[in-house]
Amino acid sequence: MGEIIKVGMADLKVCREPDSLTTLGLGSCVGVALYDPITKISGLAHVMLPSSKEIRNNANIAKFADTGIDETLRLMVEMGAQTKRMVAKIAGGAQMFSFGSKSSDNLNIGLKNVEAVKAKLTELHIPIVAEDTGLNYGRTVILDSNTGEYSIKAVGKPIKVL
Amino acid sequence: MAKIDLDNMESVQFDVLREIGNIGAGNATTALSKLLDARIDMRVPKVNLAGFSEITGIIGDEEEVMVGILLSLEGDVNGMMMFLLDTASAGRLVATLLKQEENIDKDIYDFSEMELSALNEIGNIITGAYLSALSDLTKLTIVSSVPTLQVDMAGAILSIPAIEFSKIGDKVLLIETQFDEESHINGYFLLVPELESYDVILNSLGL
Numbered sequence: 001m002g003e004i005i006k007v008g009m010a011d012l013k014v015c016r017e018p019d020s021l022t023t024l025g026l027g028s029c030v031g032v033a034l035y036d037p038i039t040k041i042s043g044l045a046h047v048m049l050p051s052s053k054e055i056r057n058n059a060n061i062a063k064f065a066d067t068g069i070d071e072t073l074r075l076m077v078e079m080g081a082q083t084k085r086m087v088a089k090i091a092g093g094a095q096m097f098s099f100g101s102k103s104s105d106n107l108n109i110g111l112k113n114v115e116a117v118k119a120k121l122t123e124l125h126i127p128i129v130a131e132d133t134g135l136n137y138g139r140t141v142i143l144d145s146n147t148g149e150y151s152i153k154a155v156g157k158p159i160k161v162l
Numbered sequence: 163m164a165k166i167d168l169d170n171m172e173s174v175q176f177d178v179l180r181e182i183g184n185i186g187a188g189n190a191t192t193a194l195s196k197l198l199d200a201r202i203d204m205r206v207p208k209v210n211l212a213g214f215s216e217i218t219g220i221i222g223d224e225e226e227v228m229v230g231i232l233l234s235l236e237g238d239v240n241g242m243m244m245f246l247l248d249t250a251s252a253g254r255l256v257a258t259l260l261k262q263e264e265n266i267d268k269d270i271y272d273f274s275e276m277e278l279s280a281l282n283e284i285g286n287i288i289t290g291a292y293l294s295a296l297s298d299l300t301k302l303t304i305v306s307s308v309p310t311l312q313v314d315m316a317g318a319i320l321s322i323p324a325i326e327f328s329k330i331g332d333k334v335l336l337i338e339t340q341f342d343e344e345s346h347i348n349g350y351f352l353l354v355p356e357l358e359s360y361d362v363i364l365n366s367l368g369l
Contacts, residue, residue: 009214009317009324010332024224025317028325048214048321048328060332096322097232097310109325138318140225155227155314 004142007031010063012045014075015145022142026092028110030065030117030133031141033089034072034126035148036081042145043072043081049109050116065116073124088126089150089162090117091141093133110134130162166360168211168333176209178367179337179360182296183207187339187351189295190288197287198258202347207339217324217334221246221350224317231285232322233309235293238302238362241355242323243293245285249313251347256280273313282311292351300366323354330357 002018009029013021021044023031034043045068049055052064061067073083093114114133121128132139132152140153150162166175184207195202210220218224229252231245247255256277257263273281286309297304312319327334337353355363 009217009321010328011215025218025315025321027314027318027321029321048325055329057331063328063332094318096312096314096318097230136312138315138321140315 002145007044007046009046010048010060012043012062012068012072012075014041014043014072014079016041016079017145020142020144022140024140026139026141027094027096028092028113030090030092030110030113031139032065032069032072032117032121033091033141033143033150034069034076034086035089035143035145036076036085037087037148038085039079039081040145040148041076041079041081042143042148043076044141044143045069045072047113047117050112065113065120069117069120069124073126083124083126086126087129087148088121089130089143090114090121090128091132091139091150091152091162093117094138095134095136096138098136132160132162166335166357166364168331168335168357171211174369175364178364178369179209180207182299182363183209183337183339183351183353185299186292186296186337186353190292190351191341193291194284194288197284198255200258203342203344205340205342207337209335209337211333211335213333214324214328218317218320220336220338221316221320222248224315226316227313228316228319229281230312230314230319231282231289231309232312233285233289233306235304235306235355235359237305238366239296239304239355239359241353241359242326243289243306244319244323244352244354245289245349246316246319246352247281247347247349251349252281255284255347259284278311278313282309285309285311289351292353296353300363302362302366323352326354326356335360
């Protein structure tokens with residue numbers, strides 16, 4: 001059993017076995033887990049916003065789906081992972097609050113984040129092998145680099161292993 | 163007109179925002195006291211300028227289950243207002259209001275529709291009191307949406323205001339007020355105006 005490395009909001013981390021990566025209480029943000037099963041190198045990005053191109057102040061590359069995934073990938077490749085072997089699992093992107101018919105941009109951000117993450121992964125030819133996204137509840141995720149298992153915990157629900 | 167700059171805030175701006183928290187939450191606390199017919203006091207408000215990694219730390223643990231009541235704000239001030247309670251406090255509030263025996267073993271998943279609806283109404287009344295005090299003080303029009311309630315991890319609930327601020331930078335500015343310990347209610351008011359609305363509020367007060 002290795003160390004469990006915490007990934008904060010708008011943050012990203014990489015590790016190799018036997019360590020794990022976790023991010024706690026994901027709401028509308030998306031936890032993008034990348035895994036190379038041969039080298040067992042793992043990466044986890046906590047994405048808050050869909051695109052760095054729509055925001056003026058985009059210095060924090062971990063915050064966005066596009067730049068955050070690029071950077072996670074770069075760090076993993078630097079450690080010896082290969083992009084063509086990588087698989088992705090994604091979780092989060094909930095709509096935490098809903099105001100009935102009035103759809104505010106801010107409240108649908110979860111869905112937009114998920115769409116942006118999928119578009120970016122498709123562009124990079126990284127297959128999404130599992131996902132647990134949307135709905136209206138928060139999730140804690142743990143990526144185990146020994147197995148590539150992505151565990152999802154939510155309040156009042158059994159642990160889901162992707 | 164002075165614009166607020168999150169990387170370079172002036173101390174007078176902090177003072178004024180703290181005073182807004184004081185007046186708003188003061189009125190809200192009074193409303194809650196009356197509603198419950200119990201004495202409730204609040205602590206001195208804090209104006210928090212926090213990085214994303216620290217935002218949940220203001221309240222507690224990312225995974226702590228809390229009741230969050232959210233209203234979106236429109237009019238002269240855009241943004242959101244949130245009332246957060248830990249689940250034990252939420253249970254206590256509801257039991258007092260509905261004149262039930264308090265069940266300390268009560269689990270969060272046991273809240274009935276009726277109890278959740280009562281909590282939402284408490285949220286409605288006290289955030290309304292907060293916002294009307296703010297509106298009186300600033301002479302600004304603040305229109306709030308119907309409140310919506312969510313019971314979930316603090317991190318997930320707070321990601322909503324955090325995302326709003328993430329569009330402009332890497333810090334969140336919020337006015338936070340907590341009840342005091344003797345009130346036995348662990349609750350927080352968070353006023354989260356959009357950045358431009360901070361300017362509007364400060365300008366209305368002559369800054």
